[in-house]
Each structure stands twice: as structure tokens, then as C-alpha cells.
Amino acid sequence: PNDTEAELKFKQVNEANEVLSHPENRKKYDQYGKDWQHADQFEQARSSQQYARSRGSAGGGANYGHSDGDFSDFFESMFGGAGGRSRSSGNVKFRGQDLNASLQLDLMDVFATQKRTLTLNGKNIRITVPAGIENGQTIKIQDVATVQIGAADKIGDGSLNANPAVIQTIAKQPDVNTLDLTERLDEAIADLESTLPKSVEIKNQIFRQSDFIDASINNLNQTLLEGAFFVVIILFIFLMNWRTTLISLLAIPISLLVSIIVLKLLGYTINTMSLGGMAIAIGALVDDAIIDVENVYKRLRENVRKPKNEREPTLTVVRDASVEIRSSIIIATLIIIVSFIPLFFLSGMEGRLLQPLGIAF
The missing domain is CATH 1.20.1640.10 (Multidrug efflux transporter AcrB transmembrane domain)
Incomplete structure (x- = not known):
């Protein structure tokens, strides 16, 4: 009874049996993954969102936009201020649609860990394919990589006086006066510098x-x-x-x-x-x-x-x-x-x- 690991394994087996024995649960699992048990909450959130959007112009004047991910702000904005009582859903994560991609691996790729780049919806995702993959086996990116939204990979390198720098070039139209444009750019840069951190310095005298x-x-x-x-x-x-x-x-x-x-x-x-x-x-x-x-x-x-x-x-x-x-x-x-x-x-x-x-x- 005190074996926590055995208890966890037993729970996972029961959950797997519940999913496989019911087609409806299997459908929810395919759509929501590990959070399939919260499918009803997701559907309610969507229904509430659509209702709030349809009522946005009447009475309270609220208008809620759709966002895939954390619905806690959504519920809090709707119910959290009523009589000082909060009825938030508890920060439930919403999973988007699963995306599948096929990889062609030869025999040597199967024996060794490989790094591949997938292009999904116009975005490049670099993943690590573990060794020992069987033909037709499905690999979830969350099992082999950490995916997050960030800046694109840097191409090339810029430097100023042997220090790292970001170089930007402004090209003018042929009929624009260069001297007037440069004066206006200097004024705009001066306004911009007041909003930048002290560690960021703009050099506008490099090539003019x-x-x-x-x-x-x-x-x-x-x-x-x-x-x-x-x-x-x-x-x-x-x-x-x-x-x-x-x-x-x-x-x-x-x-x-x-x-x-x-x-x-x-x-x-x-x-x-x-x-x-x-x-x-x-x-x-x-x-x-x-x-x-x-x-x-x-x-x-x-x-x-x-x-x-x-x-x-x-x-x-x-x-x-x-x-x-x-x-x-x-x-x-x-x-x-x-x-x-x-x-x-x-x-x-x-x-x-x-x-x-x-x-x-």
C-alpha cells in the first residue's frame, strides 16, 4: 500500500484501459493528449467564450478574444469580480491541434541519435530523433525536445570595434534629399534612445x-x-x-x-x-x-x-x-x-x- 511507484503504474494502466475501451475517450485523447479528461472543460470554455463574444456589445460591453493556451485569465475576467468571489477554472492548459510529420531514416540513422529539422506551418523546428526507432513509430516532440516561441536563428555576425553589434541599414528612395533624411533620422534615433536600456547604445555615425x-x-x-x-x-x-x-x-x-x-x-x-x-x-x-x-x-x-x-x-x-x-x-x-x-x-x-x-x- 505504501509503494508509490506501483500505485502510479496501476493508475496509468487503469487510465489506458479506460481510453482504449471507449471510442469516445480515445477520440478525446487523440485531440487533447494527456489532458483528455479536461475535454468537457475545454468545450465549456469555448462555448462561454462564444457566448461572451456574442454578448460583448450588450450590457457590460465586454469583448473576449480567443487564445489557445491558458484560460485562467478568461475565467477570471468573466467571474472573478462578481461579489468578490473568484470562480476561475484553475489554470487549465489548452492543447492545440496535433501536427504529424514523416521522417525518412536509413539503417545508420536508426542506430544513432539524429538531429533533424521539421517545417510545420511555415516554422522550422529542430528535433532530436532517439536511436532505436521502429518503422511507423510515433514520436512526440515533447518527449525529445523543448519547444518554445523565440527569435529566429541568427544568420551571420555583426561587430563594431571588435564588439558584438546589430547592424541595420536604411535605404532611401532616389528622389529623397539625403541631408534632410539624415537629419530626420537623427531626431528619431534621439527619441528612441530615451526608451532603450542603458546597456544599449546606438552608433549612427558609422556609414552615412x-x-x-x-x-x-x-x-x-x-x-x-x-x-x-x-x-x-x-x-x-x-x-x-x-x-x-x-x-x-x-x-x-x-x-x-x-x-x-x-x-x-x-x-x-x-x-x-x-x-x-x-x-x-x-x-x-x-x-x-x-x-x-x-x-x-x-x-x-x-x-x-x-x-x-x-x-x-x-x-x-x-x-x-x-x-x-x-x-x-x-x-x-x-x-x-x-x-x-x-x-x-x-x-x-x-x-x-x-x-x-x-x-x-
Whole structure:
């Protein structure tokens, strides 16, 4: 009488006999497993749930959603607050529908423990198949594994400064302004950081396209300043005339403005490559301006030294001086342009990346 193990075995035998001898009990066991004796409670819970759902909009205004699993919250929400008395069902677990899957095992698999991955309802479940399985034998996952809902298996690895990290990339649409988008993302990240644990740190300065654009703008500004400086030094010191210096300086911003307008008409935007093309063009632009202005200034001085009756009109002198060196300037510029022509024959990503540089130049 004091043998607990024998008593448990006897109880299991009686339960098995009760299940096998009654088809209705066998049906409940196939559906609910070890909890087949609570089948009536499950059915009552479902009926009560359907009734509560149909009555949800009348009187109390309660609305109970369906959830497979623990019904204790369901019963407590319905009956627990009535007169301070709780009539909960006692935290009965509800089993979902059983899922079956077939495995093909060869002779070696039967002799050794195997790990297999099953795909059920779109979810991958990794199980361990014990050794000694007979053909047609049913194995319950609960007997060989612990199944729980969790995060998917990590694919690959991310690190920052040799520390584990999660890397996320945000891709923008082609017509979105990168600088404005980056500023808005920084504001959103700042709001998000206030809700994260102290151990979580967001690094948003790792790879930002706005940094490259800012660097290109800074390079262009530096090139403009250097070009203006050398124009002033060369023309003013050697020609000692502020008018020629001013004309050459005005050529730089006017040319850049025309370039931006042309890019806009062609459907191109200001980006890293187009800014690079403008920066390269400033060098050739300054050279052409210095050569043209210097020759015009020289011809004007020669015209002033002539007798009054031999002097030509100023506009004629300027035109003739420009025409005199125009062919050489055009040829030199065309030679530089020819070096950019291969960029327009590139296809794929290289072509899309480098063509704005050639067009801006």
C-alpha cells in the first residue's frame, strides 16, 4: 500500500484501459493528449467564450478574444469580480491541434541519435530523433525536445570595434534629399534612445551618405577659395588691374550657376559625383579665364599706345583679342573633355555612378 511507484503504474494502466475501451475517450485523447479528461472543460470554455463574444456589445460591453493556451485569465475576467468571489477554472492548459510529420531514416540513422529539422506551418523546428526507432513509430516532440516561441536563428555576425553589434541599414528612395533624411533620422534615433536600456547604445555615425556629401561640399568650397586666391594673386600682381581680376573672379560663380541649371534641366541632382565634376572643372575654368583676360588686357594697352587716328574701338579690340586665342582655348578644353567621354559608355552601377561627374564637368 505504501509503494508509490506501483500505485502510479496501476493508475496509468487503469487510465489506458479506460481510453482504449471507449471510442469516445480515445477520440478525446487523440485531440487533447494527456489532458483528455479536461475535454468537457475545454468545450465549456469555448462555448462561454462564444457566448461572451456574442454578448460583448450588450450590457457590460465586454469583448473576449480567443487564445489557445491558458484560460485562467478568461475565467477570471468573466467571474472573478462578481461579489468578490473568484470562480476561475484553475489554470487549465489548452492543447492545440496535433501536427504529424514523416521522417525518412536509413539503417545508420536508426542506430544513432539524429538531429533533424521539421517545417510545420511555415516554422522550422529542430528535433532530436532517439536511436532505436521502429518503422511507423510515433514520436512526440515533447518527449525529445523543448519547444518554445523565440527569435529566429541568427544568420551571420555583426561587430563594431571588435564588439558584438546589430547592424541595420536604411535605404532611401532616389528622389529623397539625403541631408534632410539624415537629419530626420537623427531626431528619431534621439527619441528612441530615451526608451532603450542603458546597456544599449546606438552608433549612427558609422556609414552615412550625408558625411560624403558634406565632404564633397567642403572640397568644392575649398577649391573655390583656392581658385579665387590664385586668380587674385596672378592677375592683380602681374597686371596690376582690379577690373581684370574682378572679371576673372565672376567667371567662376557664373559658370557654376549655369552648370547647376543645366543639371536641373537634364534631371540630375547635386550629389557627391556632380560636385566632384564641378571641382575638377574649376581648375580648367580659372586657366581659361586668366589666359583670355590677360590677352585682352595686353591688346588694350597696345591700342592705347597707338596714335589717336590709328586706334580701334575698345569693343573691337576685346573681340579680336578673344578670337585670337579662342581656338587654342577650345582645343585645350576639348582635349580634357575627350578624357571624360569613356565615362558615358560605362554600363551598370559604374555608369550610373560616374556619368554625373562627366556631365557636371
